Amino acid sequence: MEHQLTESAMAEMLGGQRMTKQRRLVFDVVKELAPTHPTASTVYERAKLLMPSISLATVYNVLETLTEAGIITQVNIDREASRFCPNLHPHAHFFCDQCDSVFDVDLRERADAAEPWNLPNGSLIEQMNVAMRGICPECREKSDATN
Amino acid sequence: MEHQLTESAMAEMLGGQRMTKQRRLVFDVVKELAPTHPTASTVYERAKLLMPSISLATVYNVLETLTEAGIITQVNIDREASRFCPNLHPHAHFFCDQCDSVFDVDLRERADAAEPWNLPNGSLIEQMNVAMRGICPECREKSDATN
DNA sequence: ATTGAGATCAAGAATTATTCTAAAAAAGGA
DNA sequence: TCCTTTTTTAGAATAATTCTTGATCTCAAT
Numbered sequence: 001m002e003h004q005l006t007e008s009a010m011a012e013m014l015g016g017q018r019m020t021k022q023r024r025l026v027f028d029v030v031k032e033l034a035p036t037h038p039t040a041s042t043v044y045e046r047a048k049l050l051m052p053s054i055s056l057a058t059v060y061n062v063l064e065t066l067t068e069a070g071i072i073t074q075v076n077i078d079r080e081a082s083r084f085c086p087n088l089h090p091h092a093h094f095f096c097d098q099c100d101s102v103f104d105v106d107l108r109e110r111a112d113a114a115e116p117w118n119l120p121n122g123s124l125i126e127q128m129n130v131a132m133r134g135i136c137p138e139c140r141e142k143s144d145a146t147n
Numbered sequence: 148m149e150h151q152l153t154e155s156a157m158a159e160m161l162g163g164q165r166m167t168k169q170r171r172l173v174f175d176v177v178k179e180l181a182p183t184h185p186t187a188s189t190v191y192e193r194a195k196l197l198m199p200s201i202s203l204a205t206v207y208n209v210l211e212t213l214t215e216a217g218i219i220t221q222v223n224i225d226r227e228a229s230r231f232c233p234n235l236h237p238h239a240h241f242f243c244d245q246c247d248s249v250f251d252v253d254l255r256e257r258a259d260a261a262e263p264w265n266l267p268n269g270s271l272i273e274q275m276n277v278a279m280r281g282i283c284p285e286c287r288e289k290s291d292a293t294n
Numbered sequence: 295a296t297t298g299a300g301a302t303c304a305a306g307a308a309t310t311a312t313t314c315t316a317a318a319a320a321a322g323g324a
Numbered sequence: 325t326c327c328t329t330t331t332t333t334a335g336a337a338t339a340a341t342t343c344t345t346g347a348t349c350t351c352a353a354t
Contacts (some may be wrong), residue, residue: 017331020320020321020330020331022331039311040311041311053332053333054332054333055332055333055334055335056312057314057332057334058333060311060313061313062332074225076223076225077223077276078223079311079340079341081310082311094266103267105264105266106264107263107264108264111264113263113264114279115255116259116260117252117253117254117255117260118253118254120250120283120284122284122287122288123284124281124282126280126281127280127281128277129225129276129277129278129279129280130276130277131275131276132261132264132266132272132274132275132276133272133273133274134271135270136267136270137268137270141269164302165301165349165350167302167349169302169303170302187340187341188340200303200304201303201304202303202306203304203341204303204304204305204306204341204343205302205304207342208302226311226312227340228340229341
């Protein structure tokens, strides 16, 4: 968890923007639900329990604000709903086709995600997005047991 | 172009499914527009010129059929419209933020795209999706000249 | 050739995630 | 407090895609 921000660090990163109740709440919910990589509506459902007046539009707004401020990461796979992630490490995501779980995959020590790719000279990578689909260890174990 | 399919190879891959005029046409259009990585509606616009009766729904259907048959690849970046690509090499995509072009990035010889990633033991990768955003060599050159 | 079954296509409606709009509420500073 | 700016809210709008339904086409058996 060391790479999840504290609230004060978050306030910093917001720059001039205000640290509002809604922003704090959405951030907390994203952290709370981090292992599930929640979508905007999942965040909304959970946030509503804690602040019934919050609106879906606000959740979307805040998620965008936090993403732009570099406080959370937006994760996309195929054309599914975006998911959000408080992990600021450079990392990839693994999506299990069987149990629909998502988990973070860290970059190896000193590894370079671009290394295997034959980029044309002079390209400048600003962002890299790596997603894997497949079967997670838990599901493989289960299906092995069945066979 | 060696790794783009001929029509007969395509017919094979369709399995039981029929090689129809629409499927042939959509496939040809995707090949023709390959360097631009067209979206469904771009494919539709071009296809309509050659077969005015074709419908957008058919273009979507065919693109899905071809993708499922492994004849073309569906390429997603963030939540933008899907693009389609007849390149069947293992490859990544680079999206230029400045000129909005997309190009293929090949895997280096003998390289393994998963190598930099610290996958938990026992995961089975079925598909890997790598997208990079940044500035392409052409745009960098241009902006260098301006500065 | 004819016919029947199943595959495919066309057109438009429906869906889903997301963004936009406009007005109300909240926050900070003078 | 009052004014200005930011933020929030609710609902409308949008964009890409999928779904539905009836029409059309294909193939294979007659």
